[in-house]
Amino acid sequence: MKSQTIRHAFPSLGLIVGIASIIFIALTSLTACSESQSQNGDNSQQASSEQFSSDEHSESANNHTSDPSTTEESPSSEGENEMATNQNENGSIILSVNGTELTATLENNSSADALVQLLEDGPLTISMSDYAHMEKVGPIGQSLPRNDTPTNTKAGDIILYQGNQLTVYYDHNSWNFTRIGKIQNVNASELRSILGSGDVTITFSLA
Numbered sequence: 169m170k171s172q173t174i175r176h177a178f179p180s181l182g183l184i185v186g187i188a189s190i191i192f193i194a195l196t197s198l199t200a201c202s203e204s205q206s207q208n209g210d211n212s213q214q215a216s217s218e219q220f221s222s223d224e225h226s227e228s229a230n231n232h233t234s235d236p237s238t239t240e241e242s243p244s245s246e247g248e249n250e251m252a253t254n255q256n257e258n259g260s261i262i263l264s265v266n267g268t269e270l271t272a273t274l275e276n277n278s279s280a281d282a283l284v285q286l287l288e289d290g291p292l293t294i295s296m297s298d299y300a301h302m303e304k305v306g307p308i309g310q311s312l313p314r315n316d317t318p319t320n321t322k323a324g325d326i327i328l329y330q331g332n333q334l335t336v337y338y339d340h341n342s343w344n345f346t347r348i349g350k351i352q353n354v355n356a357s358e359l360r361s362i363l364g365s366g367d368v369t370i371t372f373s374l375a
Contacts, residue, residue, distance in 0.1 A: 260375035261287065261349065263326075263336070268362050271375060272326055272349040278313040279328050279346045284374065286312070291373035294334060302339035304368055308332050319345040323356035336370065338363055 261283070263270040274280040286292060286308075296306035303321075311331045320342050321327060327335040328346035336351070338360045351359065 259284070260352075262373050262375050263351065264291075264371040264373070265368060266362060266364060270351050270354060270359075270362070272324075272351045274349040275347050277315045277346070279315050280348050282312040283328075283348060283372075286310070287372060287374045291371050293369060293371040295367065295369050296334075296336065297367050298365065300341075302341055303327075303335050303337045304363055304370070305329060305333055305335040306370075308334055315346045316344040317346075319343065319347060321345065323359050324351035324354060325349075326351065334372070336363065 259274060261272050261274060263272060274284065292308070294306040294308065296304040299305050309332075312328055314328065314331045319325075319327070321337040321340060323338045323340075325337045325347065326349040327337065328348050329335050331346075334348070335345075338356060354362070
């Protein structure tokens, strides 16, 4: 009777082995599930990283693409540049006086432009008087636009006076004048000699 009681108090070996097998299978399943989830997480993270890298390369490529508006000059800009070039290329005129031809470079203003337009119709000959031993001055025969500013003249300066007279300076003066141009390649002494001491006739023409 005592021996039978002891046998019932302890489970059989087969029961213990069965329980252990169940526990082992459960643990194995849990481990496999955990590894699968971890692998899926790594794959998702890698895919996200690759997508971010791809987006980053695309954005960089877009940033390096030239903007046509900054590399191509618009028609209006070309027109403005052409106008500026024309204004800067008023060119030169020739002064024929006492058998000598003098070249003068024109200023960039509306007065010089108007003189050029006038000379396009042909040479302009002006009888010029000596004034104050510093200039030769004579009437144009019409008025040109004035751009008067305080001016200190030097030998060789061609000045528009009162809008209707041209003055060729061979000495200094200060007044509100419009500068038309500058005679080149001649000094004050040479210019005084060419112009002479009295009245003179000067023909202005396009170079």
